[in-house]
Amino acid sequence: MKNKTEISFTRIIIALVALTAVVCLIFAVSAPLMRAHAEETPSESGEQSDTDPETDPETDPDSETDPETDPDSETDPSSDTDPETDPDTDPDSDTDPDTDTDPDTDTDPDTDTDTTPVVEITEIRFAIDTIRLKTNETAKLVIRAITEGGEETELPALVFTSNNEEAVTVDAEGNVTALKNGRAEITAKTDDEKELSCSCTVIVSNNSVSLRTVEGTGERIATGFNPGVTVEQVISDLAAAEEISEELISVTSFTGTAVKPADRMATGMNLIIDGISYMVVIYGDTDGNGIINSRDTKAILDYLTGASRLLDTNRANYLAAEFLDSAGVTLENALYLQRYIYGFETITQ
Numbered sequence: 001m002k003n004k005t006e007i008s009f010t011r012i013i014i015a016l017v018a019l020t021a022v023v024c025l026i027f028a029v030s031a032p033l034m035r036a037h038a039e040e041t042p043s044e045s046g047e048q049s050d051t052d053p054e055t056d057p058e059t060d061p062d063s064e065t066d067p068e069t070d071p072d073s074e075t076d077p078s079s080d081t082d083p084e085t086d087p088d089t090d091p092d093s094d095t096d097p098d099t100d101t102d103p104d105t106d107t108d109p110d111t112d113t114d115t116t117p118v119v120e121i122t123e124i125r126f127a128i129d130t131i132r133l134k135t136n137e138t139a140k141l142v143i144r145a146i147t148e149g150g151e152e153t154e155l156p157a158l159v160f161t162s163n164n165e166e167a168v169t170v171d172a173e174g175n176v177t178a179l180k181n182g183r184a185e186i187t188a189k190t191d192d193e194k195e196l197s198c199s200c201t202v203i204v205s206n207n208s209v210s211l212r213t214v215e216g217t218g219e220r221i222a223t224g225f226n227p228g229v230t231v232e233q234v235i236s237d238l239a240a241a242e243e244i245s246e247e248l249i250s251v252t253s254f255t256g257t258a259v260k261p262a263d264r265m266a267t268g269m270n271l272i273i274d275g276i277s278y279m280v281v282i283y284g285d286t287d288g289n290g291i292i293n294s295r296d297t298k299a300i301l302d303y304l305t306g307a308s309r310l311l312d313t314n315r316a317n318y319l320a321a322e323f324l325d326s327a328g329v330t331l332e333n334a335l336y337l338q339r340y341i342y343g344f345e346t347i348t349q
Contacts, residue, residue: 119147121145121194121196122148122196123198124144124145124155124158124188124190124196124197125144126142126143127143127215128142128213128215129200129213130201130276132202132205133176133178133202133204133205134178135178135206136177137178138177139176140173140175140176141160141188143198156192157190157191158174158188158190158191159172159190159191160188161186162187162202163184163187164182164184164185165184166182167179167182167183167184167204168182168183168204174188181206181243182203182204183202183243183244184201186202203242205242206241207224207237207241207242208224208226209222209223209224209234209237209238210223210224211271211273221278221279221319222271222278222280223281223282223349224349225282227282227284227285227292227349228291230261230264231261232262234251235249235250248274248275249272249273250272251270251271251280252270253268253269253270254268254269254270264291265280265282265290266285266288266289267282267316267319267320279315279316280316281319282349283348284296284320285320286299286300286311286317286320286321288316292347294341296320296321296337300321300333301334304329304331323347324336
């Protein structure tokens with residue numbers, strides 16, 4: 001009985017082993033087939049989706065990539081050349097090639113977006129109407145450009161000319177050079193269609209008398225007179241030096257009344273040359289009598305102490321007292337003038 005039981009158990013084990021071997025064999029054979037099928041399945045489904053009539057934009061009339069409605073469709077080969085949608089052939093297209101070269105477009109230089117207002121110059125003028133130089137001296141002419149509103153603006157290009165180049169020459173920058181005694185009219189003209197112009201007079205004279213216009217105040221001042229010189233001598237010397245008639249030169253008192261030819265030139269007088277009036281200043285002649293003495297020193301001291309208003313009310317007298325390099329009238333001016341009277345100092349007129 002025992003032997004039969006052992007035989008039956010042995011058969012069962014053998015049967016299980018055999019069954020296991022069969023299962024392994026079946027799995028070994030079918031596994032490659034299953035992997036191959038799994039790899040083919042996505043490809044086939046992808047191919048089917050490309051040709052699915054329900055999703056294919058080429059076969060679906062309602063597709064968003066309808067070649068008749070979407071000119072930008074990437075799947076419609078005829079859309080690039082469709083004359084109704086091609087920007088190269090559509091005359092109404094925003095990318096019409098004619099509009100790229102249209103001279104009226106924003107790139108036209110005539111339509112520059114610069115909104116800077118154009119300044120209209122209505123006048124040019126010399127800062128000084130008359131300039132006096134000695135032989136071989138040079139000067140830079142100053143010109144101002146005036147707008148319609150009366151404001152000063154940048155100068156345009158100018159052309160300069162001289163009507164007497166034997167006496168005075170002028171270069172392209174407005175620099176004048178005195179060559180010999182005489183006078184010349186210098187003209188400046190704008191180099192444009194307006195041709196605005198202005199003129200000034202340059203007088204060349206080696207006479208000791210110096211005539212100048214103070215920049216800023218516009219004061220015309222005549223200096224260089226030796227104390228004690230007479231009116232007649234001044235008129236004669238100026239006429240000869242500037243080659244003009246004596247009739248064009250006259251002298252008046254500070255009130256405008258005529259003076260005698262034998263009278264001394266004095267601070268405060270008016271020297272008139274060819275219609276232009278200059279205030280006479282003789283340095284040191286602070287009281288205006290034409291000579292320098294202790295009365296002039298007293299005039300300075302009275303001004304400093306407030307005892308007299310002579311220098312306050314008479315511009316020429318104040319300038320006559322302001323002969324030192326330091327600005328203003330101080331006690332040093334009075335002391336210096338007193339030393340001059342005693343012969344210890346000099347005053348350059």
